Amino acid sequence: MHGYGDYGDFEGYQDLVDEVSALLGAPATLEDRDFRLIAFGAHDSDDAAVTDPVRTRSVLTRRSSAEVRAWFEGFGIARATGPLRVPADPRAGIHARVCLPVRHRGVVYGYVWLLEDDEPGRPPHEERALRAAMGVADRIGVLLAADTRAGADAGRALLDVLTDSKARREAARDTLRTALGRAADSELAVVCVTPWDSAESPDSEVLPGVRTLPGALALCAAPESGPPGGGAGRETPGRSGRTADGGAGGAAGPGGPGDGDGLVVLTRGRSAAAVAGRLVESARGADGRAGVSDPRHGLDGLPGAFREALTAARAARAQPRLGPVALWSGIGPYRLLAALPRGATDPAVLPLLEPAHAELAHTAEVFLDCAGGAGRAAAVLAVHRQTLYYRLSRIQALTGLDLADGEDRLLLHMALKAVRL
Structure with missing residues (x-):
């Protein structure tokens, strides 16, 4: 047996999946209701009927794709209260399966899956064995429900x-x-x-x-x-x-x-x-x-x-x-x-934060991000350097800050970054 320790009583889940496999003579896979793998049974057979790409993906990646999930849910597995046979989809490489819903007090917590072969001459799983396996699935449901409550x-x-x-x-x-x-x-x-x-x-x-x-x-x-x-x-x-x-x-x-x-x-x-x-x-x-x-x-x-x-x-x-x-x-x-109070900013910067001046605010931030390098800032903004200089003059006029002064630059840069938060 193999599986993943994502649940509190992992050994208990492994033992129960092993019991289902023994009852039905086939490796079982246990997934939660989000189609994430909990445990699975190994097999030594070369028979392709005991695996398919869906099961392989589940074992290797611990989950199923959205398309696979939609396929199975389309047959009502979330509403099922007993064994449900799901037909194959050869185009998607999906073999026929039996789904044993794992429920407790009317809530579905997961699914036990067993592959079936649609080829003539291969008998389906016996109803008596399926009923016994459903009893095991009910015990799994008790464990999953308890884990959820503890969680x-x-x-x-x-x-x-x-x-x-x-x-x-x-x-x-x-x-x-x-x-x-x-x-x-x-x-x-x-x-x-x-x-x-x-x-x-x-x-x-x-x-x-x-x-x-x-x-x-x-x-x-x-x-x-x-x-x-x-x-x-x-x-x-x-x-x-x-x-x-x-x-x-x-x-x-x-x-x-x-x-x-x-x-x-x-x-x-x-x-x-x-x-x-x-x-x-x-x-x-x-x-x-x-x-x-x-x-x-x-x-x-x-x-x-x-x-x-x-x-x-x-x-x-x-x-x-x-x-x-x-x-x-x-x-x-x-x-x-982030330690500043939300919404706090310096009064000098407030005019630049008005919606009408969004382009100027962006220009100021890019200019300061570029450490005041006019050529680099103009390239980032994709504007001519003279256009950048014109915008910077307007920013200084609006704020009263001198962009040649280190402390004024620091104040403006901090205020613009704080607004992002």
Whole structure:
């Protein structure tokens, strides 16, 4: 048997998948409801009927494509309460399958898959064996439901550790430490993705697209504006999440002050950048950005790590060249600019920030980004150097600042960068 330790009782899942394989005489594959691999059975046969490109992709990449998912969901697997046979699609290289829905108390948590061969003379899986296998699938559903509930508790605890009062934070830290086990004393980092789409039903039991995120220890969603001392509000969690790497899951707030909801992830330090990249891929829309904190040892430094990750995410949104994932250590002046109150700017710069002068503001920023090099700035702006000089004279007239003076340049540059945040 083979599989991946993204769930708390990994050995239990492996044993149950092995039991299904033994009952039906075929290797079984267990995926969660987001079509992410949990466990699979190995096979020694050369018979092509026991595998196909879909199963191979799932085993190698731990997930299925959107097209494959749509194909199977089109046959009603999410509504099925018993074994469901799904026909082959030869054009897509999909073999016929039997799906055993993994449910608990009416909620689908995943699927057990078994390949069938449509060739004449090959009998389908026996109904009696399928009924016995469904009993095993029900036991898997109990485990997955329990993992989800445990994940919600740890996610709420993470949210409290990051955003609540000191007294509440200490109790939440104990809960989080219990959920994470030995990982609580390892090198940890915080990842923040903003914005995160929270438009799904508030009683949804998973955060979309991240239930089995490799490397994640805990997931929660919080208002984007940050923790106390850095401007964050706190909202009552409204739905639960799922953890990976043997950790706990998270809760999503229904929204709050600031620019919207942000998804916060606690990871092992070595996994943080990869986790951030996967989260940006999972975020709905093209404007998702992630920030990654410096690593910390243990749980005590998490509020500070949250501020770093949130600031890095804001910087990634403000400055596209930082990329969709920005490290706190790599955002340069934005580390200082983020400490300024939101909306604060110098009165001298205010006239330049009016919509009618957007082109001049852009010119000023490019000129200062180029360290005052007129030739380079003109090339970046794709204008004649005389046009640049004319614009710079207008900028000086509007602001009263002398662009030949180092401190005036610094003031203007800081103000324009702060506006981006």
